[in-house]
Amino acid sequence: NAGVTQTPKFQVLKTGQSMTLQCAQDMNHNSMYWYRQDPGMGLRLIYYSASEGTTDKGEVPNGYNVSRLNKREFSLRLESAAPSQTSVYFCASSDVRTNSPLHFGNGTRLTVT
C-alpha cells in the first residue's frame, strides 16, 4: 500500500523552464491537494480538487496550473518557473466524506535558479 506517491523527489530548473510534478494516490480518496512549504511559512495551499473533474484555487495559485487526470492522479504544472517558486511541494489526499485526515506524499524539492 503505497499511499501518496510524488515524482520527482528533486528537481533543479532554470528560470523560465517548465515542468510538471506528478502525484498519485491508491486510497480511493476523492479529494487531492497541492501545498508548498517554505521556511518559516508553514504549508500553504496552491490548488485542490474536491473530486474527479473539479479543481479550485487555494491561497497561492499564481504561476501554477493543475490537472485532475483521474481519481488517482493530480498533477501540478509550472509553465515558466521563477526563483520565487523554489520550495518543497507536497501532494496530499483525503476522503472528506469520512472526515479522514490528510495523507501526504514525501514531497518534491524544487530549486529554480
Place this chain on the structure above:
Amino acid sequence: SQQGEEDPQALSIQEGENATMNCSYKTSINNLQWYRQNSGRGLVHLILIRSNEREKHSGRLRVTLDTSKKSSSLLITASRAADTASYFCATEGGGADGLTFGKGTHLIIQP
C-alpha cells in the same frame, strides 16, 4: 493566510520530559488536527479533535481544545529521541479546501 499559529517556534527538552506545544487560530472550526513532520518527509497525522470535544488522548499524546479561546495544546509525555520532529496544527472549517496549517513547532529531544 495562516489560520493556526504554534507556540513556541522551537523547543528543546531532555529525553523523558514532557513537551507541550500550543496552537491559536482565528476563525470557527469543525475540527483541529495535529501533524508531525520528520526531516525530509511528508506530514503524518497524529490526532484529530472535533469542535465539540475538549480533550482527547492517543498513546502518549494528549490534545486539548478551548473553542472560547480559539486555542489548542498538544502534550507529548515521556518524550523519546524519536519524537524529534516539527509539529503542526491544522484547522478544518467545513469547506472543500482541506486544512489550513500553522507554521509549526520544531521539537528537539536531547538524549
